[in-house]
Amino acid sequence: MKFKRWSVVVLACAALFCAAAVQAQEKLEIFSWWAGDEGPALEALIAKYAALYPKVQVINATVTGGSGVNAKAVLATRMLGGDPPDAFQVHAGQELIGQWVAANRVEDLTPLFKSEGWTAKFPAGLISLLSAKGGIWSVPVNIHRSNVMWYLPAKLKEWGVTPPKTWTEFLKTCEVLMSKGVEAPLSVGESWTVQHLWESVALGVLGPDNWTALWTGKLKFTDPKAVAVWDTFGKVLAYTNADASGLSWQQATDRLVSGDSAFNIMGDWAAGYMSTTLRLIPGEDFGWAPSPSTSGVFMMLSDSFGLPKGIKNRTAALNWLKLLGSKEGQDIFNPLKGSIAGRVDSDMSKYNAYSQSAAKDWKANRIAGSLVHGAVAPQRFLNDFGTIMSVYQTTNSSKAAASAAQAIADQVRLGLY
Numbered sequence: 001m002k003f004k005r006w007s008v009v010v011l012a013c014a015a016l017f018c019a020a021a022v023q024a025q026e027k028l029e030i031f032s033w034w035a036g037d038e039g040p041a042l043e044a045l046i047a048k049y050a051a052l053y054p055k056v057q058v059i060n061a062t063v064t065g066g067s068g069v070n071a072k073a074v075l076a077t078r079m080l081g082g083d084p085p086d087a088f089q090v091h092a093g094q095e096l097i098g099q100w101v102a103a104n105r106v107e108d109l110t111p112l113f114k115s116e117g118w119t120a121k122f123p124a125g126l127i128s129l130l131s132a133k134g135g136i137w138s139v140p141v142n143i144h145r146s147n148v149m150w151y152l153p154a155k156l157k158e159w160g161v162t163p164p165k166t167w168t169e170f171l172k173t174c175e176v177l178m179s180k181g182v183e184a185p186l187s188v189g190e191s192w193t194v195q196h197l198w199e200s201v202a203l204g205v206l207g208p209d210n211w212t213a214l215w216t217g218k219l220k221f222t223d224p225k226a227v228a229v230w231d232t233f234g235k236v237l238a239y240t241n242a243d244a245s246g247l248s249w250q251q252a253t254d255r256l257v258s259g260d261s262a263f264n265i266m267g268d269w270a271a272g273y274m275s276t277t278l279r280l281i282p283g284e285d286f287g288w289a290p291s292p293s294t295s296g297v298f299m300m301l302s303d304s305f306g307l308p309k310g311i312k313n314r315t316a317a318l319n320w321l322k323l324l325g326s327k328e329g330q331d332i333f334n335p336l337k338g339s340i341a342g343r344v345d346s347d348m349s350k351y352n353a354y355s356q357s358a359a360k361d362w363k364a365n366r367i368a369g370s371l372v373h374g375a376v377a378p379q380r381f382l383n384d385f386g387t388i389m390s391v392y393q394t395t396n397s398s399k400a401a402a403s404a405a406q407a408i409a410d411q412v413r414l415g416l417y
């Protein structure tokens, strides 16, 4: 009898132990490229998640490399190899739709948007970038601006120049700077940052309507208007630093901060880096302006998270998506990141002077989508953009680059999505 009672107690303890072990095993793997210097905003959001769901073990799986240059390749291997993370960073627009929705690898999140009331909380234009085939396919955490020119007001004053408003003015200003001993007035880094510069040049030369027409297939890359982009781009490149290919985007920003270069054209994650990591004060230590010839136009991109089909920790992942789409989540993440909330109801008192000005422009400006950050063209086009750049750099011919771009646009059937 005594033996029986003991065995019941032992069995009950074992069951409790197992249940605890199972609970402790609840996990959430979040996949992104927000590593190192880019990490603070994501880490703050994960800390909030951990406080809300203390039993879930969060795995912050990052693959370093700005704009996802390395992460996207690792992600593709995992998604197609049947080992998807529980949630993954993906840009709103063609990067999401042309790759993951087309391949049927992500869940339709329309029910989540409905249950969370999000269709009224995100602007219609943003929701349409996340939508295709009757579904909404990811949750946006922010809006970043691509076409920003950064500078240090104190250095420009010292050099006796002001932020140029057009590309013509920009080239003249660079001449002045060079005569004052600034060897490389414009800082760039590894190849994707040069592509990033290209999209700002293209937006400035073409204007928002023709820029958009390129991606809907209505304007050919070989049209003289689009060929002219390469002419200006070549002139601008002449003022960049020779060591670019070895520099990350943060190191390109560092050249600005150290006064080695006068300008850097980069997305506003650079504001996050300068204010959150380097502790510089926006509007005092660093300044900004729309990249030349793009005043009144906001080239946008949005980081979002998708829910792969067939994941192990679906409930934990849905709770992650709920947090990052919430007002509280967005206002934890974005003030550190340099971006503004995707939501329309965020608390702007939590944001610094740069983000407040970006939020104003986001409401008042014409909106265009970024190429390099996934909004307007599928990843397959972007994968080949490096080839187009090398054609330009080896031939020094705008026409050759334009023909290469058109050939790739035809191959990926741009404009058909």
Ligand code: GAL
Pocket (backbone or CB within 6 Å): 033, 034, 038, 065, 066, 067, 068, 144, 249, 267, 269, 301, 302, 303, 372, 373
């Ligand atoms: C972009 C991304 C930003 C930032 C940037 C630099 O593609 O949308 O959030 O991470 O790359 O890595």
